[in-house]
Amino acid sequence: MTEFDLKLIERIRTGDEQSFTVLVKSYTPYVYRTVFALLQDRSEAEDVSQEVFIKIYRSIGQLGNPHAFHSWLNKIITHTCLDRLKKQYPTPIADSELDIVSQETSQQLDQHLLIRDALQRLSSEYRETLVLREWQGYSYEEIANILGVPVGTVKSRIHTARLQLRKILSEGEREKEW
Amino acid sequence: MECQECLERMSEYIDGELCNFEHAEIKAHLISCQNCQNVAREFQMLQERFQRSLENSPVPIELEQRILIAVEQEQQKVSKQSVFTLITLVLLGSPLLLLLPFLLRIVHLFYATGYAFWRVKTVLLMLLPTTTSWGIGVTSFFLSVFGIYMIRALLRGSRLKEVSL
Numbered sequence: 530m531t532e533f534d535l536k537l538i539e540r541i542r543t544g545d546e547q548s549f550t551v552l553v554k555s556y557t558p559y560v561y562r563t564v565f566a567l568l569q570d571r572s573e574a575e576d577v578s579q580e581v582f583i584k585i586y587r588s589i590g591q592l593g594n595p596h597a598f599h600s601w602l603n604k605i606i607t608h609t610c611l612d613r614l615k616k617q618y619p620t621p622i623a624d625s626e627l628d629i630v631s632q633e634t635s636q637q638l639d640q641h642l643l644i645r646d647a648l649q650r651l652s653s654e655y656r657e658t659l660v661l662r663e664w665q666g667y668s669y670e671e672i673a674n675i676l677g678v679p680v681g682t683v684k685s686r687i688h689t690a691r692l693q694l695r696k697i698l699s700e701g702e703r704e705k706e707w
Numbered sequence: 708m709e710c711q712e713c714l715e716r717m718s719e720y721i722d723g724e725l726c727n728f729e730h731a732e733i734k735a736h737l738i739s740c741q742n743c744q745n746v747a748r749e750f751q752m753l754q755e756r757f758q759r760s761l762e763n764s765p766v767p768i769e770l771e772q773r774i775l776i777a778v779e780q781e782q783q784k785v786s787k788q789s790v791f792t793l794i795t796l797v798l799l800g801s802p803l804l805l806l807l808p809f810l811l812r813i814v815h816l817f818y819a820t821g822y823a824f825w826r827v828k829t830v831l832l833m834l835l836p837t838t839t840s841w842g843i844g845v846t847s848f849f850l851s852v853f854g855i856y857m858i859r860a861l862l863r864g865s866r867l868k869e870v871s872l
Contacts, residue, residue, distance in 0.1 A: 546782070549778065550775060550778075553771060553774050553775055553778065554771060557766060557770060557771045557774060558766045561766045561767070561770060562764050563761075565764060566764075571767070575767060575770055578770060578774065579770075579773060579774050579777045582774045582777070582778060583777060583778065583781050586778050586781055586782075587781070644756050644757060644760040645760055645764065648757075648760075659757075662722065663754055663757045663758060664757070664758065668724070669719075669722070669724050684718070684724075687718050687722070688715070688717070688718040688719075691718055691750055691753060694753060695753060698753075698756075
């Protein structure tokens with residue numbers, strides 16, 4: 530966390546509205562990308578990003594240590610997204626079903642679009658676990674706590690997600706070569 | 708170590724989730740096995756591609772503005788709520804102020820009754836023999852404890868506790 534960020538948080542905590550605008554401008558890309566990675570829906574990602582900033586605005590006064598801002602922000606993003614996902618999928622999906630990967634043909638897109646497309650094809654359980662690990666940098670134990678599942682499940686989800694991602698990407702690349 | 712075991716633990720290895728011994732075991736296997744080494748490299752590349760892809764994903768131009776408008780609306784809502792709370796407090800406080808003399812009268816009545824009881828008890832204790840005084844004192848103590856216990860038991864069953872939580 531940079532010195533600028535720390536000062537910014539301090540100023541926001543003293544009630545400086547202008548500093549909150551600066552925070553919104555600096556963190557919107559990160560918040561949106563994380564939310565989009567978890568939800569894979571642009572319009573939902575926009576709504577949830579907005580919700581995340583409102584939550585920050587309401588509760589930044591309760592943040593004890595400004596150095597913990599990043600992990601606090603990540604917690605807000607993750608929990609808001611998981612709540613949204615729970616509303617989308619009220620019934621739990623059996624692990625056997627999670628192994629099914631969409632067989633649709635990959636579009637002829639560039640590398641970034643290809644990986645985004647591949648991510649979209651993963652089931653929400655695999656995707657959220659992988660995003661928490663790869664993008665937000667949580668440890669397996671932290672992910673287990675966030676998702677409320679055993680560490681063993683996190684291990685297998687991450688590993689299977691990577692295998693599926695690798696498979697989808699290689700299929701997509703093969704189709705692209707044709 | 709077998710390739711199968713190494714491949715199964717590859718993600719944990721890449722993520723640094725293994726203990727030193729297991730990490731060293733897989734590292735040693737990777738040196739000797741080209742196939743597993745390729746998988747490890749592919750997983751690492753996948754991580755990099757994943758991160759790069761997210762870093763490059765476009766952010767809607769108007770989103771920042773939308774968020775700022777929403778925050779501004781939230782600020783207005785908060786200030787409106789503060790005014791509303793203040794008005795509510797005044798409205799609730801006014802009847803309380805009007806009732807204050809009456810409430811004070813009741814408090815005074817309780818105090819006067821308690822004081823009268825205290826006086827009676829003191830006089831009685833002075834008049835009665837020591838054993839009887841002790842008996843009354845101990846009985847009063849136990850009755851008080853029992854009374855407190857009963858009040859707690861009554862409150863536990865009521866909605867009062869739910870509100871306080």
